[in-house]
Amino acid sequence: MKKFFMGALCGLLNGLFGSGGGVAAVPLLESSNLEPKKSHATSVALIFLLSIATTLSYLLGDKLDFGLSWQYIPYGIIGAVIGAVLLKKIPNSLLRRIFGGVMLFAAFRIMMK
Amino acid sequence: MNVIIGLLSGIAASMGFGGGFVLIIYLTVFTDTNQIAAQGVNLLFFLPVALVSLIIHQKNRLINWKTLLRLLPGGILGILLGAFIAAHIDVGFLQKLFGGLLIFVGCRELFHKNTDSGGEKKERKTDTARQ
Numbered sequence: 001m002k003k004f005f006m007g008a009l010c011g012l013l014n015g016l017f018g019s020g021g022g023v024a025a026v027p028l029l030e031s032s033n034l035e036p037k038k039s040h041a042t043s044v045a046l047i048f049l050l051s052i053a054t055t056l057s058y059l060l061g062d063k064l065d066f067g068l069s070w071q072y073i074p075y076g077i078i079g080a081v082i083g084a085v086l087l088k089k090i091p092n093s094l095l096r097r098i099f100g101g102v103m104l105f106a107a108f109r110i111m112m113k
Numbered sequence: 114m115n116v117i118i119g120l121l122s123g124i125a126a127s128m129g130f131g132g133g134f135v136l137i138i139y140l141t142v143f144t145d146t147n148q149i150a151a152q153g154v155n156l157l158f159f160l161p162v163a164l165v166s167l168i169i170h171q172k173n174r175l176i177n178w179k180t181l182l183r184l185l186p187g188g189i190l191g192i193l194l195g196a197f198i199a200a201h202i203d204v205g206f207l208q209k210l211f212g213g214l215l216i217f218v219g220c221r222e223l224f225h226k227n228t229d230s231g232g233e234k235k236e237r238k239t240d241t242a243r244q
Contacts (some may be wrong), residue, residue, distance in 0.1 A: 003180065007187030008194070014209060022131045024117020027218050034177055040129030041167075041175035047129075048163040049181075050188050055156045063149055071159035072119040072136065076162040079123020079132075084169035087128045093227045095128075100223030102130050105164065107215035109138065110208050 006032070007046075014050050022047045023106055026099060035093040040099075119158075126159055127166030133159065 010025045022043050029039035058064050087095075118139045133155045140151035170176050172190025198207075 003183035004178055004187035007184030007189075008191035009187075010184065011188035011191020011193075012192075012195040012198075013211065014188075015192040015197075016199045016204060017195075017211065022129060022133075022176065023215060026129055027222070029177075029180065032180065034180060038175050038177050039172075041170035042177045042181055044127065044163055044166055045176050045178075045181050046184055046188060048160070048167060049185060050192055051156055051159055051163070053189060053192055054196075055160060058156060062155060064153045065150055066144070066157065068140075068150075069154045071115045072122065072154070072158050073161055075116050075119025075158045076123035076126070076158050077165050078134075079120040079125075080127040080162045080165040081169065081216045083118070083124035083127030084166045084173070086124070087170070087175065088173045092129075093225070095221045096225055098223075099130060100219045100221070102125075102134070103215045103219030103222060106131065107212045107219060109134070110212035110215065 003032070010046060011050055014047070014054065023103055030096075035089060036095050036099075037090075040087060040095065114204050120159065123162050127169075181238070 010022075010028065013024045014022075024038050025043035025046055026036075029042055030036060045047065046058045055064070118136060122132040122136040124132070125135050133152075136155050136158055137148075137151045140146040140154060141148055146154070167176065
């Protein structure tokens with residue numbers, strides 16, 4: 001039941017802000033005793049599945065620009081390989097600190113909007 | 114520039130750092146793409162990038178499928194609810210609240226003690242429950 005609400009919270013943030021669900025998902029997953037690396041990898045899987053739903057809703061609303069997206073996707077895929085290899089190798093503690101920094105940056109951006 | 118942004122976003126996305134921030138910030142601040150269009154680009158970008166990451170994460174056995182499956186039903190419900198709320202209320206105020214939450218969690222993660230003791234995890238559990 002707790003997992004249901006945790007999932008709902010991630011989904012709620014994703015639905016509300018378009019992005020941001022992942023930032024919430026990682027600490028939620030870590031709080032259920034998942035180690036940081038697994039929390040990050042599992043959050044990617046969760047956001048991936050949730051993003052399919054969001055993408056469909058954008059598609060129905062005709063809000064997708066495929067041409068612009070394709071300018072970034074090939075490099076993104078190369079980046080994905082680099083990131084996934086790094087995640088396996090990076091120490092958990094360093095991972096949490098980097099992520100903490102990313103969260104503060106995200107917070108700063110949201111507050112400045 | 115597209116190469117650098119694409120690479121950086123891909124690295125961040127595959128590590129679960131929210132690669133969307135890199136791409137959306139770049140698109141909205143440095144090109145004149147509006148927020149909704151940028152979010153759409155980010156979604157389309159994220160799907161193949163996440164798929165590639167997940168294949169590698171799966172090989173490295175970093176995905177906890179059991180937890181994932183238990184989170185999913187709530188997640189789908191949450192997305193629907195979130196989209197509904199976003200359409201009916203002032204999201205600006207909610208974003209400020211979310212920003213506050215991020216500052217709190219971000220500081221905790223950034224300045225955490227370098228131990229993985231059970232006590233610390235329990236403490237974090239009650240914090241997230243409260244929110």
